[in-house]
Amino acid sequence: MTEQKYITAWCSVFNNKVAKNGMQLFDGKTVSIDEFVVGVYKYLQVQYPKFYKMDNLSKLGWLATEVLLKDNIEKGSYAPEQIAVVLANANASLDSDLRYLASVKDGASPALFVYTLPNIVIGEICIRNGFKGENTFYIAAHFDAAMMYRQVSETMGHKAEVCVCGWVDVFGEDYKAVLFLVETHKEGIPFSETNLKKLFESN
Template structure:
């Protein structure tokens, strides 16, 4: 008999608010992303010294993942067989623009290595993996819009092939002033069926 998998928890960050499993965890009147995400990280006691040096996309993905993985009560001193499958529309465009600005002026040519390192969208996966000692498969896909079917296929495959015990999936997009994160954990335990329809329903909630 095939194993069945479930969504054990999910997190959404948008419009200056953070929701976990549909319940409000944090909100702020601050509309601008950077002061909002800083205040959210401080309020949630996010302990990771590199957080404030990350680009915007990584901060967004990291905070959503950190909330879910801390709630999963993982052993902070152990490696974890948790895969990561993320996606978005803008790739690392927000950081790419910042980097391009630093090299536009031939008289003030100063490319920044600290910015350049974030000019790939999957760098946020590395930050999450380092903090939570995740040692499993990972990938980052670019779609025109949220693609629940593709996320479902990848998570199901990783779990059924025993490439991971749990999969952190979702959508994390940052472009100019627009940002949105929707991340969820898939494993054997949980009360929400892991299906494309349920993923779409949660995303639209």
């Protein structure tokens, strides 16, 4: 429980830009969120057709996780159950809630309804990466570094060796994702409330 943990990578996606560990990787210029997420997907040069079926919250979280994990976690280096995902945001799934509700009068769509839960983005991340550990989605008005630090510490104290955690929020054209990779047995930035807050605000 008290073992020091480290932030071994972090990634931010907002303002049409993608950055990893403080270095800008991609600038989508000024475009709509729909165009931006597809731009990032193409930039990453991965083949994952399911990406196009996701809502914007899942697309954003999925893309941020791709960037976060690239060259940082080797497949098979951890058991699937040892990898946890803890995310939070302010708007839950409101972006998809409105799209779903608008569709109901013409016949409710299960493909839209399934995205009316914020934790679906966690499901998409777990499917992509084969993560089977603890997973929880919290709602908060703002990124609460103290709460995130505490919840990730609890999760890692109990079951997990690795945790993908952070903030993924989308509403209309407003979006922001800042994700952190937290590991136990690797060097990095010490995992603390202060460092989470500092890195979140530096983006």
